[in-house]
Amino acid sequence: MSKKAVVLVSGGLDSATVLAQAVSQGYECYALAFDYGQRHRAELVAAKRVAEAGGAREFKIIELNLRSIGGSALTDAAIDVPEHGGEGIPVTYVPARNTVFLSIALGWAEVLNADDIFIGVNAVDYSGYPDCRPAFIEAFEQLANLATKAGVEGHKLHIHSPLIKLSKAEIIQTGTKLGVDYGLTVSCYQADEQGRACGHCDSCYLRKEGFAAAGVADPTPYFS
Structure with missing residues (x-):
C-alpha cells in the first residue's frame, strides 16, 4: 500500500517543487490549496494545474476568509503591495497563515490516515516571515x-519542509x-486574471533572480 501525504500547493514554484519531491519519494499525494481572500485567483488556477500535472491523487480547495481580518497586503486592498526591498517583516506577511493552513492539512491527514504533510516554506529567501523558520516547523x-x-x-x-534551507x-x-514545468506556476503577489506577473514585487524579483x-x-509571462 502506498504511503499517503498531504501536500500544500499554492500554485507557486516552491510548492510545485515540493509536490514533485513527495511524488518522487513514493507518496500518494493529496494536494491542498486555500482560497483565503488573496488578491487574485490566478494562483488557485495554477494550483489546480500543478496538482494535476504533478500527479496528485486528489486536489482540494478550502475556503477561508482571512480578508475579514486583513493585516496583510495580500488580503487588504488598502495596503499596497511593495516594490522589492525593505527591512523587517514584509507587509506581504499574512498573519498566522501557515499555522492555519497546516492545521487544516493536519485534519485532512488524520481523515486520510496519512502520517506526512509537505509544505514549501523557505527560510533563505523569506527570512522575514516568522512562519517560514525551521523552529516553527519543528514546533x-x-x-x-x-x-x-x-x-x-x-x-x-x-x-516535511524540504526547501527550507535552499536558495531559490x-x-x-x-x-x-x-x-x-514552472510555466504552470504563478508566484506574483499581484498577478492579473491571466496569471501574468507584475515583475516588480518581492516575489517576482526572487523568482527572476x-x-x-x-x-x-x-517561463514567466509578464504584463509590464
Missing part, C-alpha cells in the same frame, strides 16, 4: 503529535531535475 510537528488522535495512538506525524536557484534546479542564478530559462 508545529510537536503540536501535531500532541493534538491529534493519530499522535496519541502512536502514528507519529511528520511535517537550488529549488529551481531541484524541480527541473524532477521534471517540474532564482531562474537567472539557476541557469534555467524563465
Whole structure:
C-alpha cells in the first residue's frame, strides 16, 4: 500500500517543487490549496494545474476568509503591495497563515490516515516571515503529535519542509531535475486574471533572480 501525504500547493514554484519531491519519494499525494481572500485567483488556477500535472491523487480547495481580518497586503486592498526591498517583516506577511493552513492539512491527514504533510516554506529567501523558520516547523510537528488522535495512538506525524534551507536557484534546479514545468506556476503577489506577473514585487524579483542564478530559462509571462 502506498504511503499517503498531504501536500500544500499554492500554485507557486516552491510548492510545485515540493509536490514533485513527495511524488518522487513514493507518496500518494493529496494536494491542498486555500482560497483565503488573496488578491487574485490566478494562483488557485495554477494550483489546480500543478496538482494535476504533478500527479496528485486528489486536489482540494478550502475556503477561508482571512480578508475579514486583513493585516496583510495580500488580503487588504488598502495596503499596497511593495516594490522589492525593505527591512523587517514584509507587509506581504499574512498573519498566522501557515499555522492555519497546516492545521487544516493536519485534519485532512488524520481523515486520510496519512502520517506526512509537505509544505514549501523557505527560510533563505523569506527570512522575514516568522512562519517560514525551521523552529516553527519543528514546533508545529510537536503540536501535531500532541493534538491529534493519530499522535496519541502512536502514528507519529511528520511535517516535511524540504526547501527550507535552499536558495531559490537550488529549488529551481531541484524541480527541473524532477521534471517540474514552472510555466504552470504563478508566484506574483499581484498577478492579473491571466496569471501574468507584475515583475516588480518581492516575489517576482526572487523568482527572476532564482531562474537567472539557476541557469534555467524563465517561463514567466509578464504584463509590464
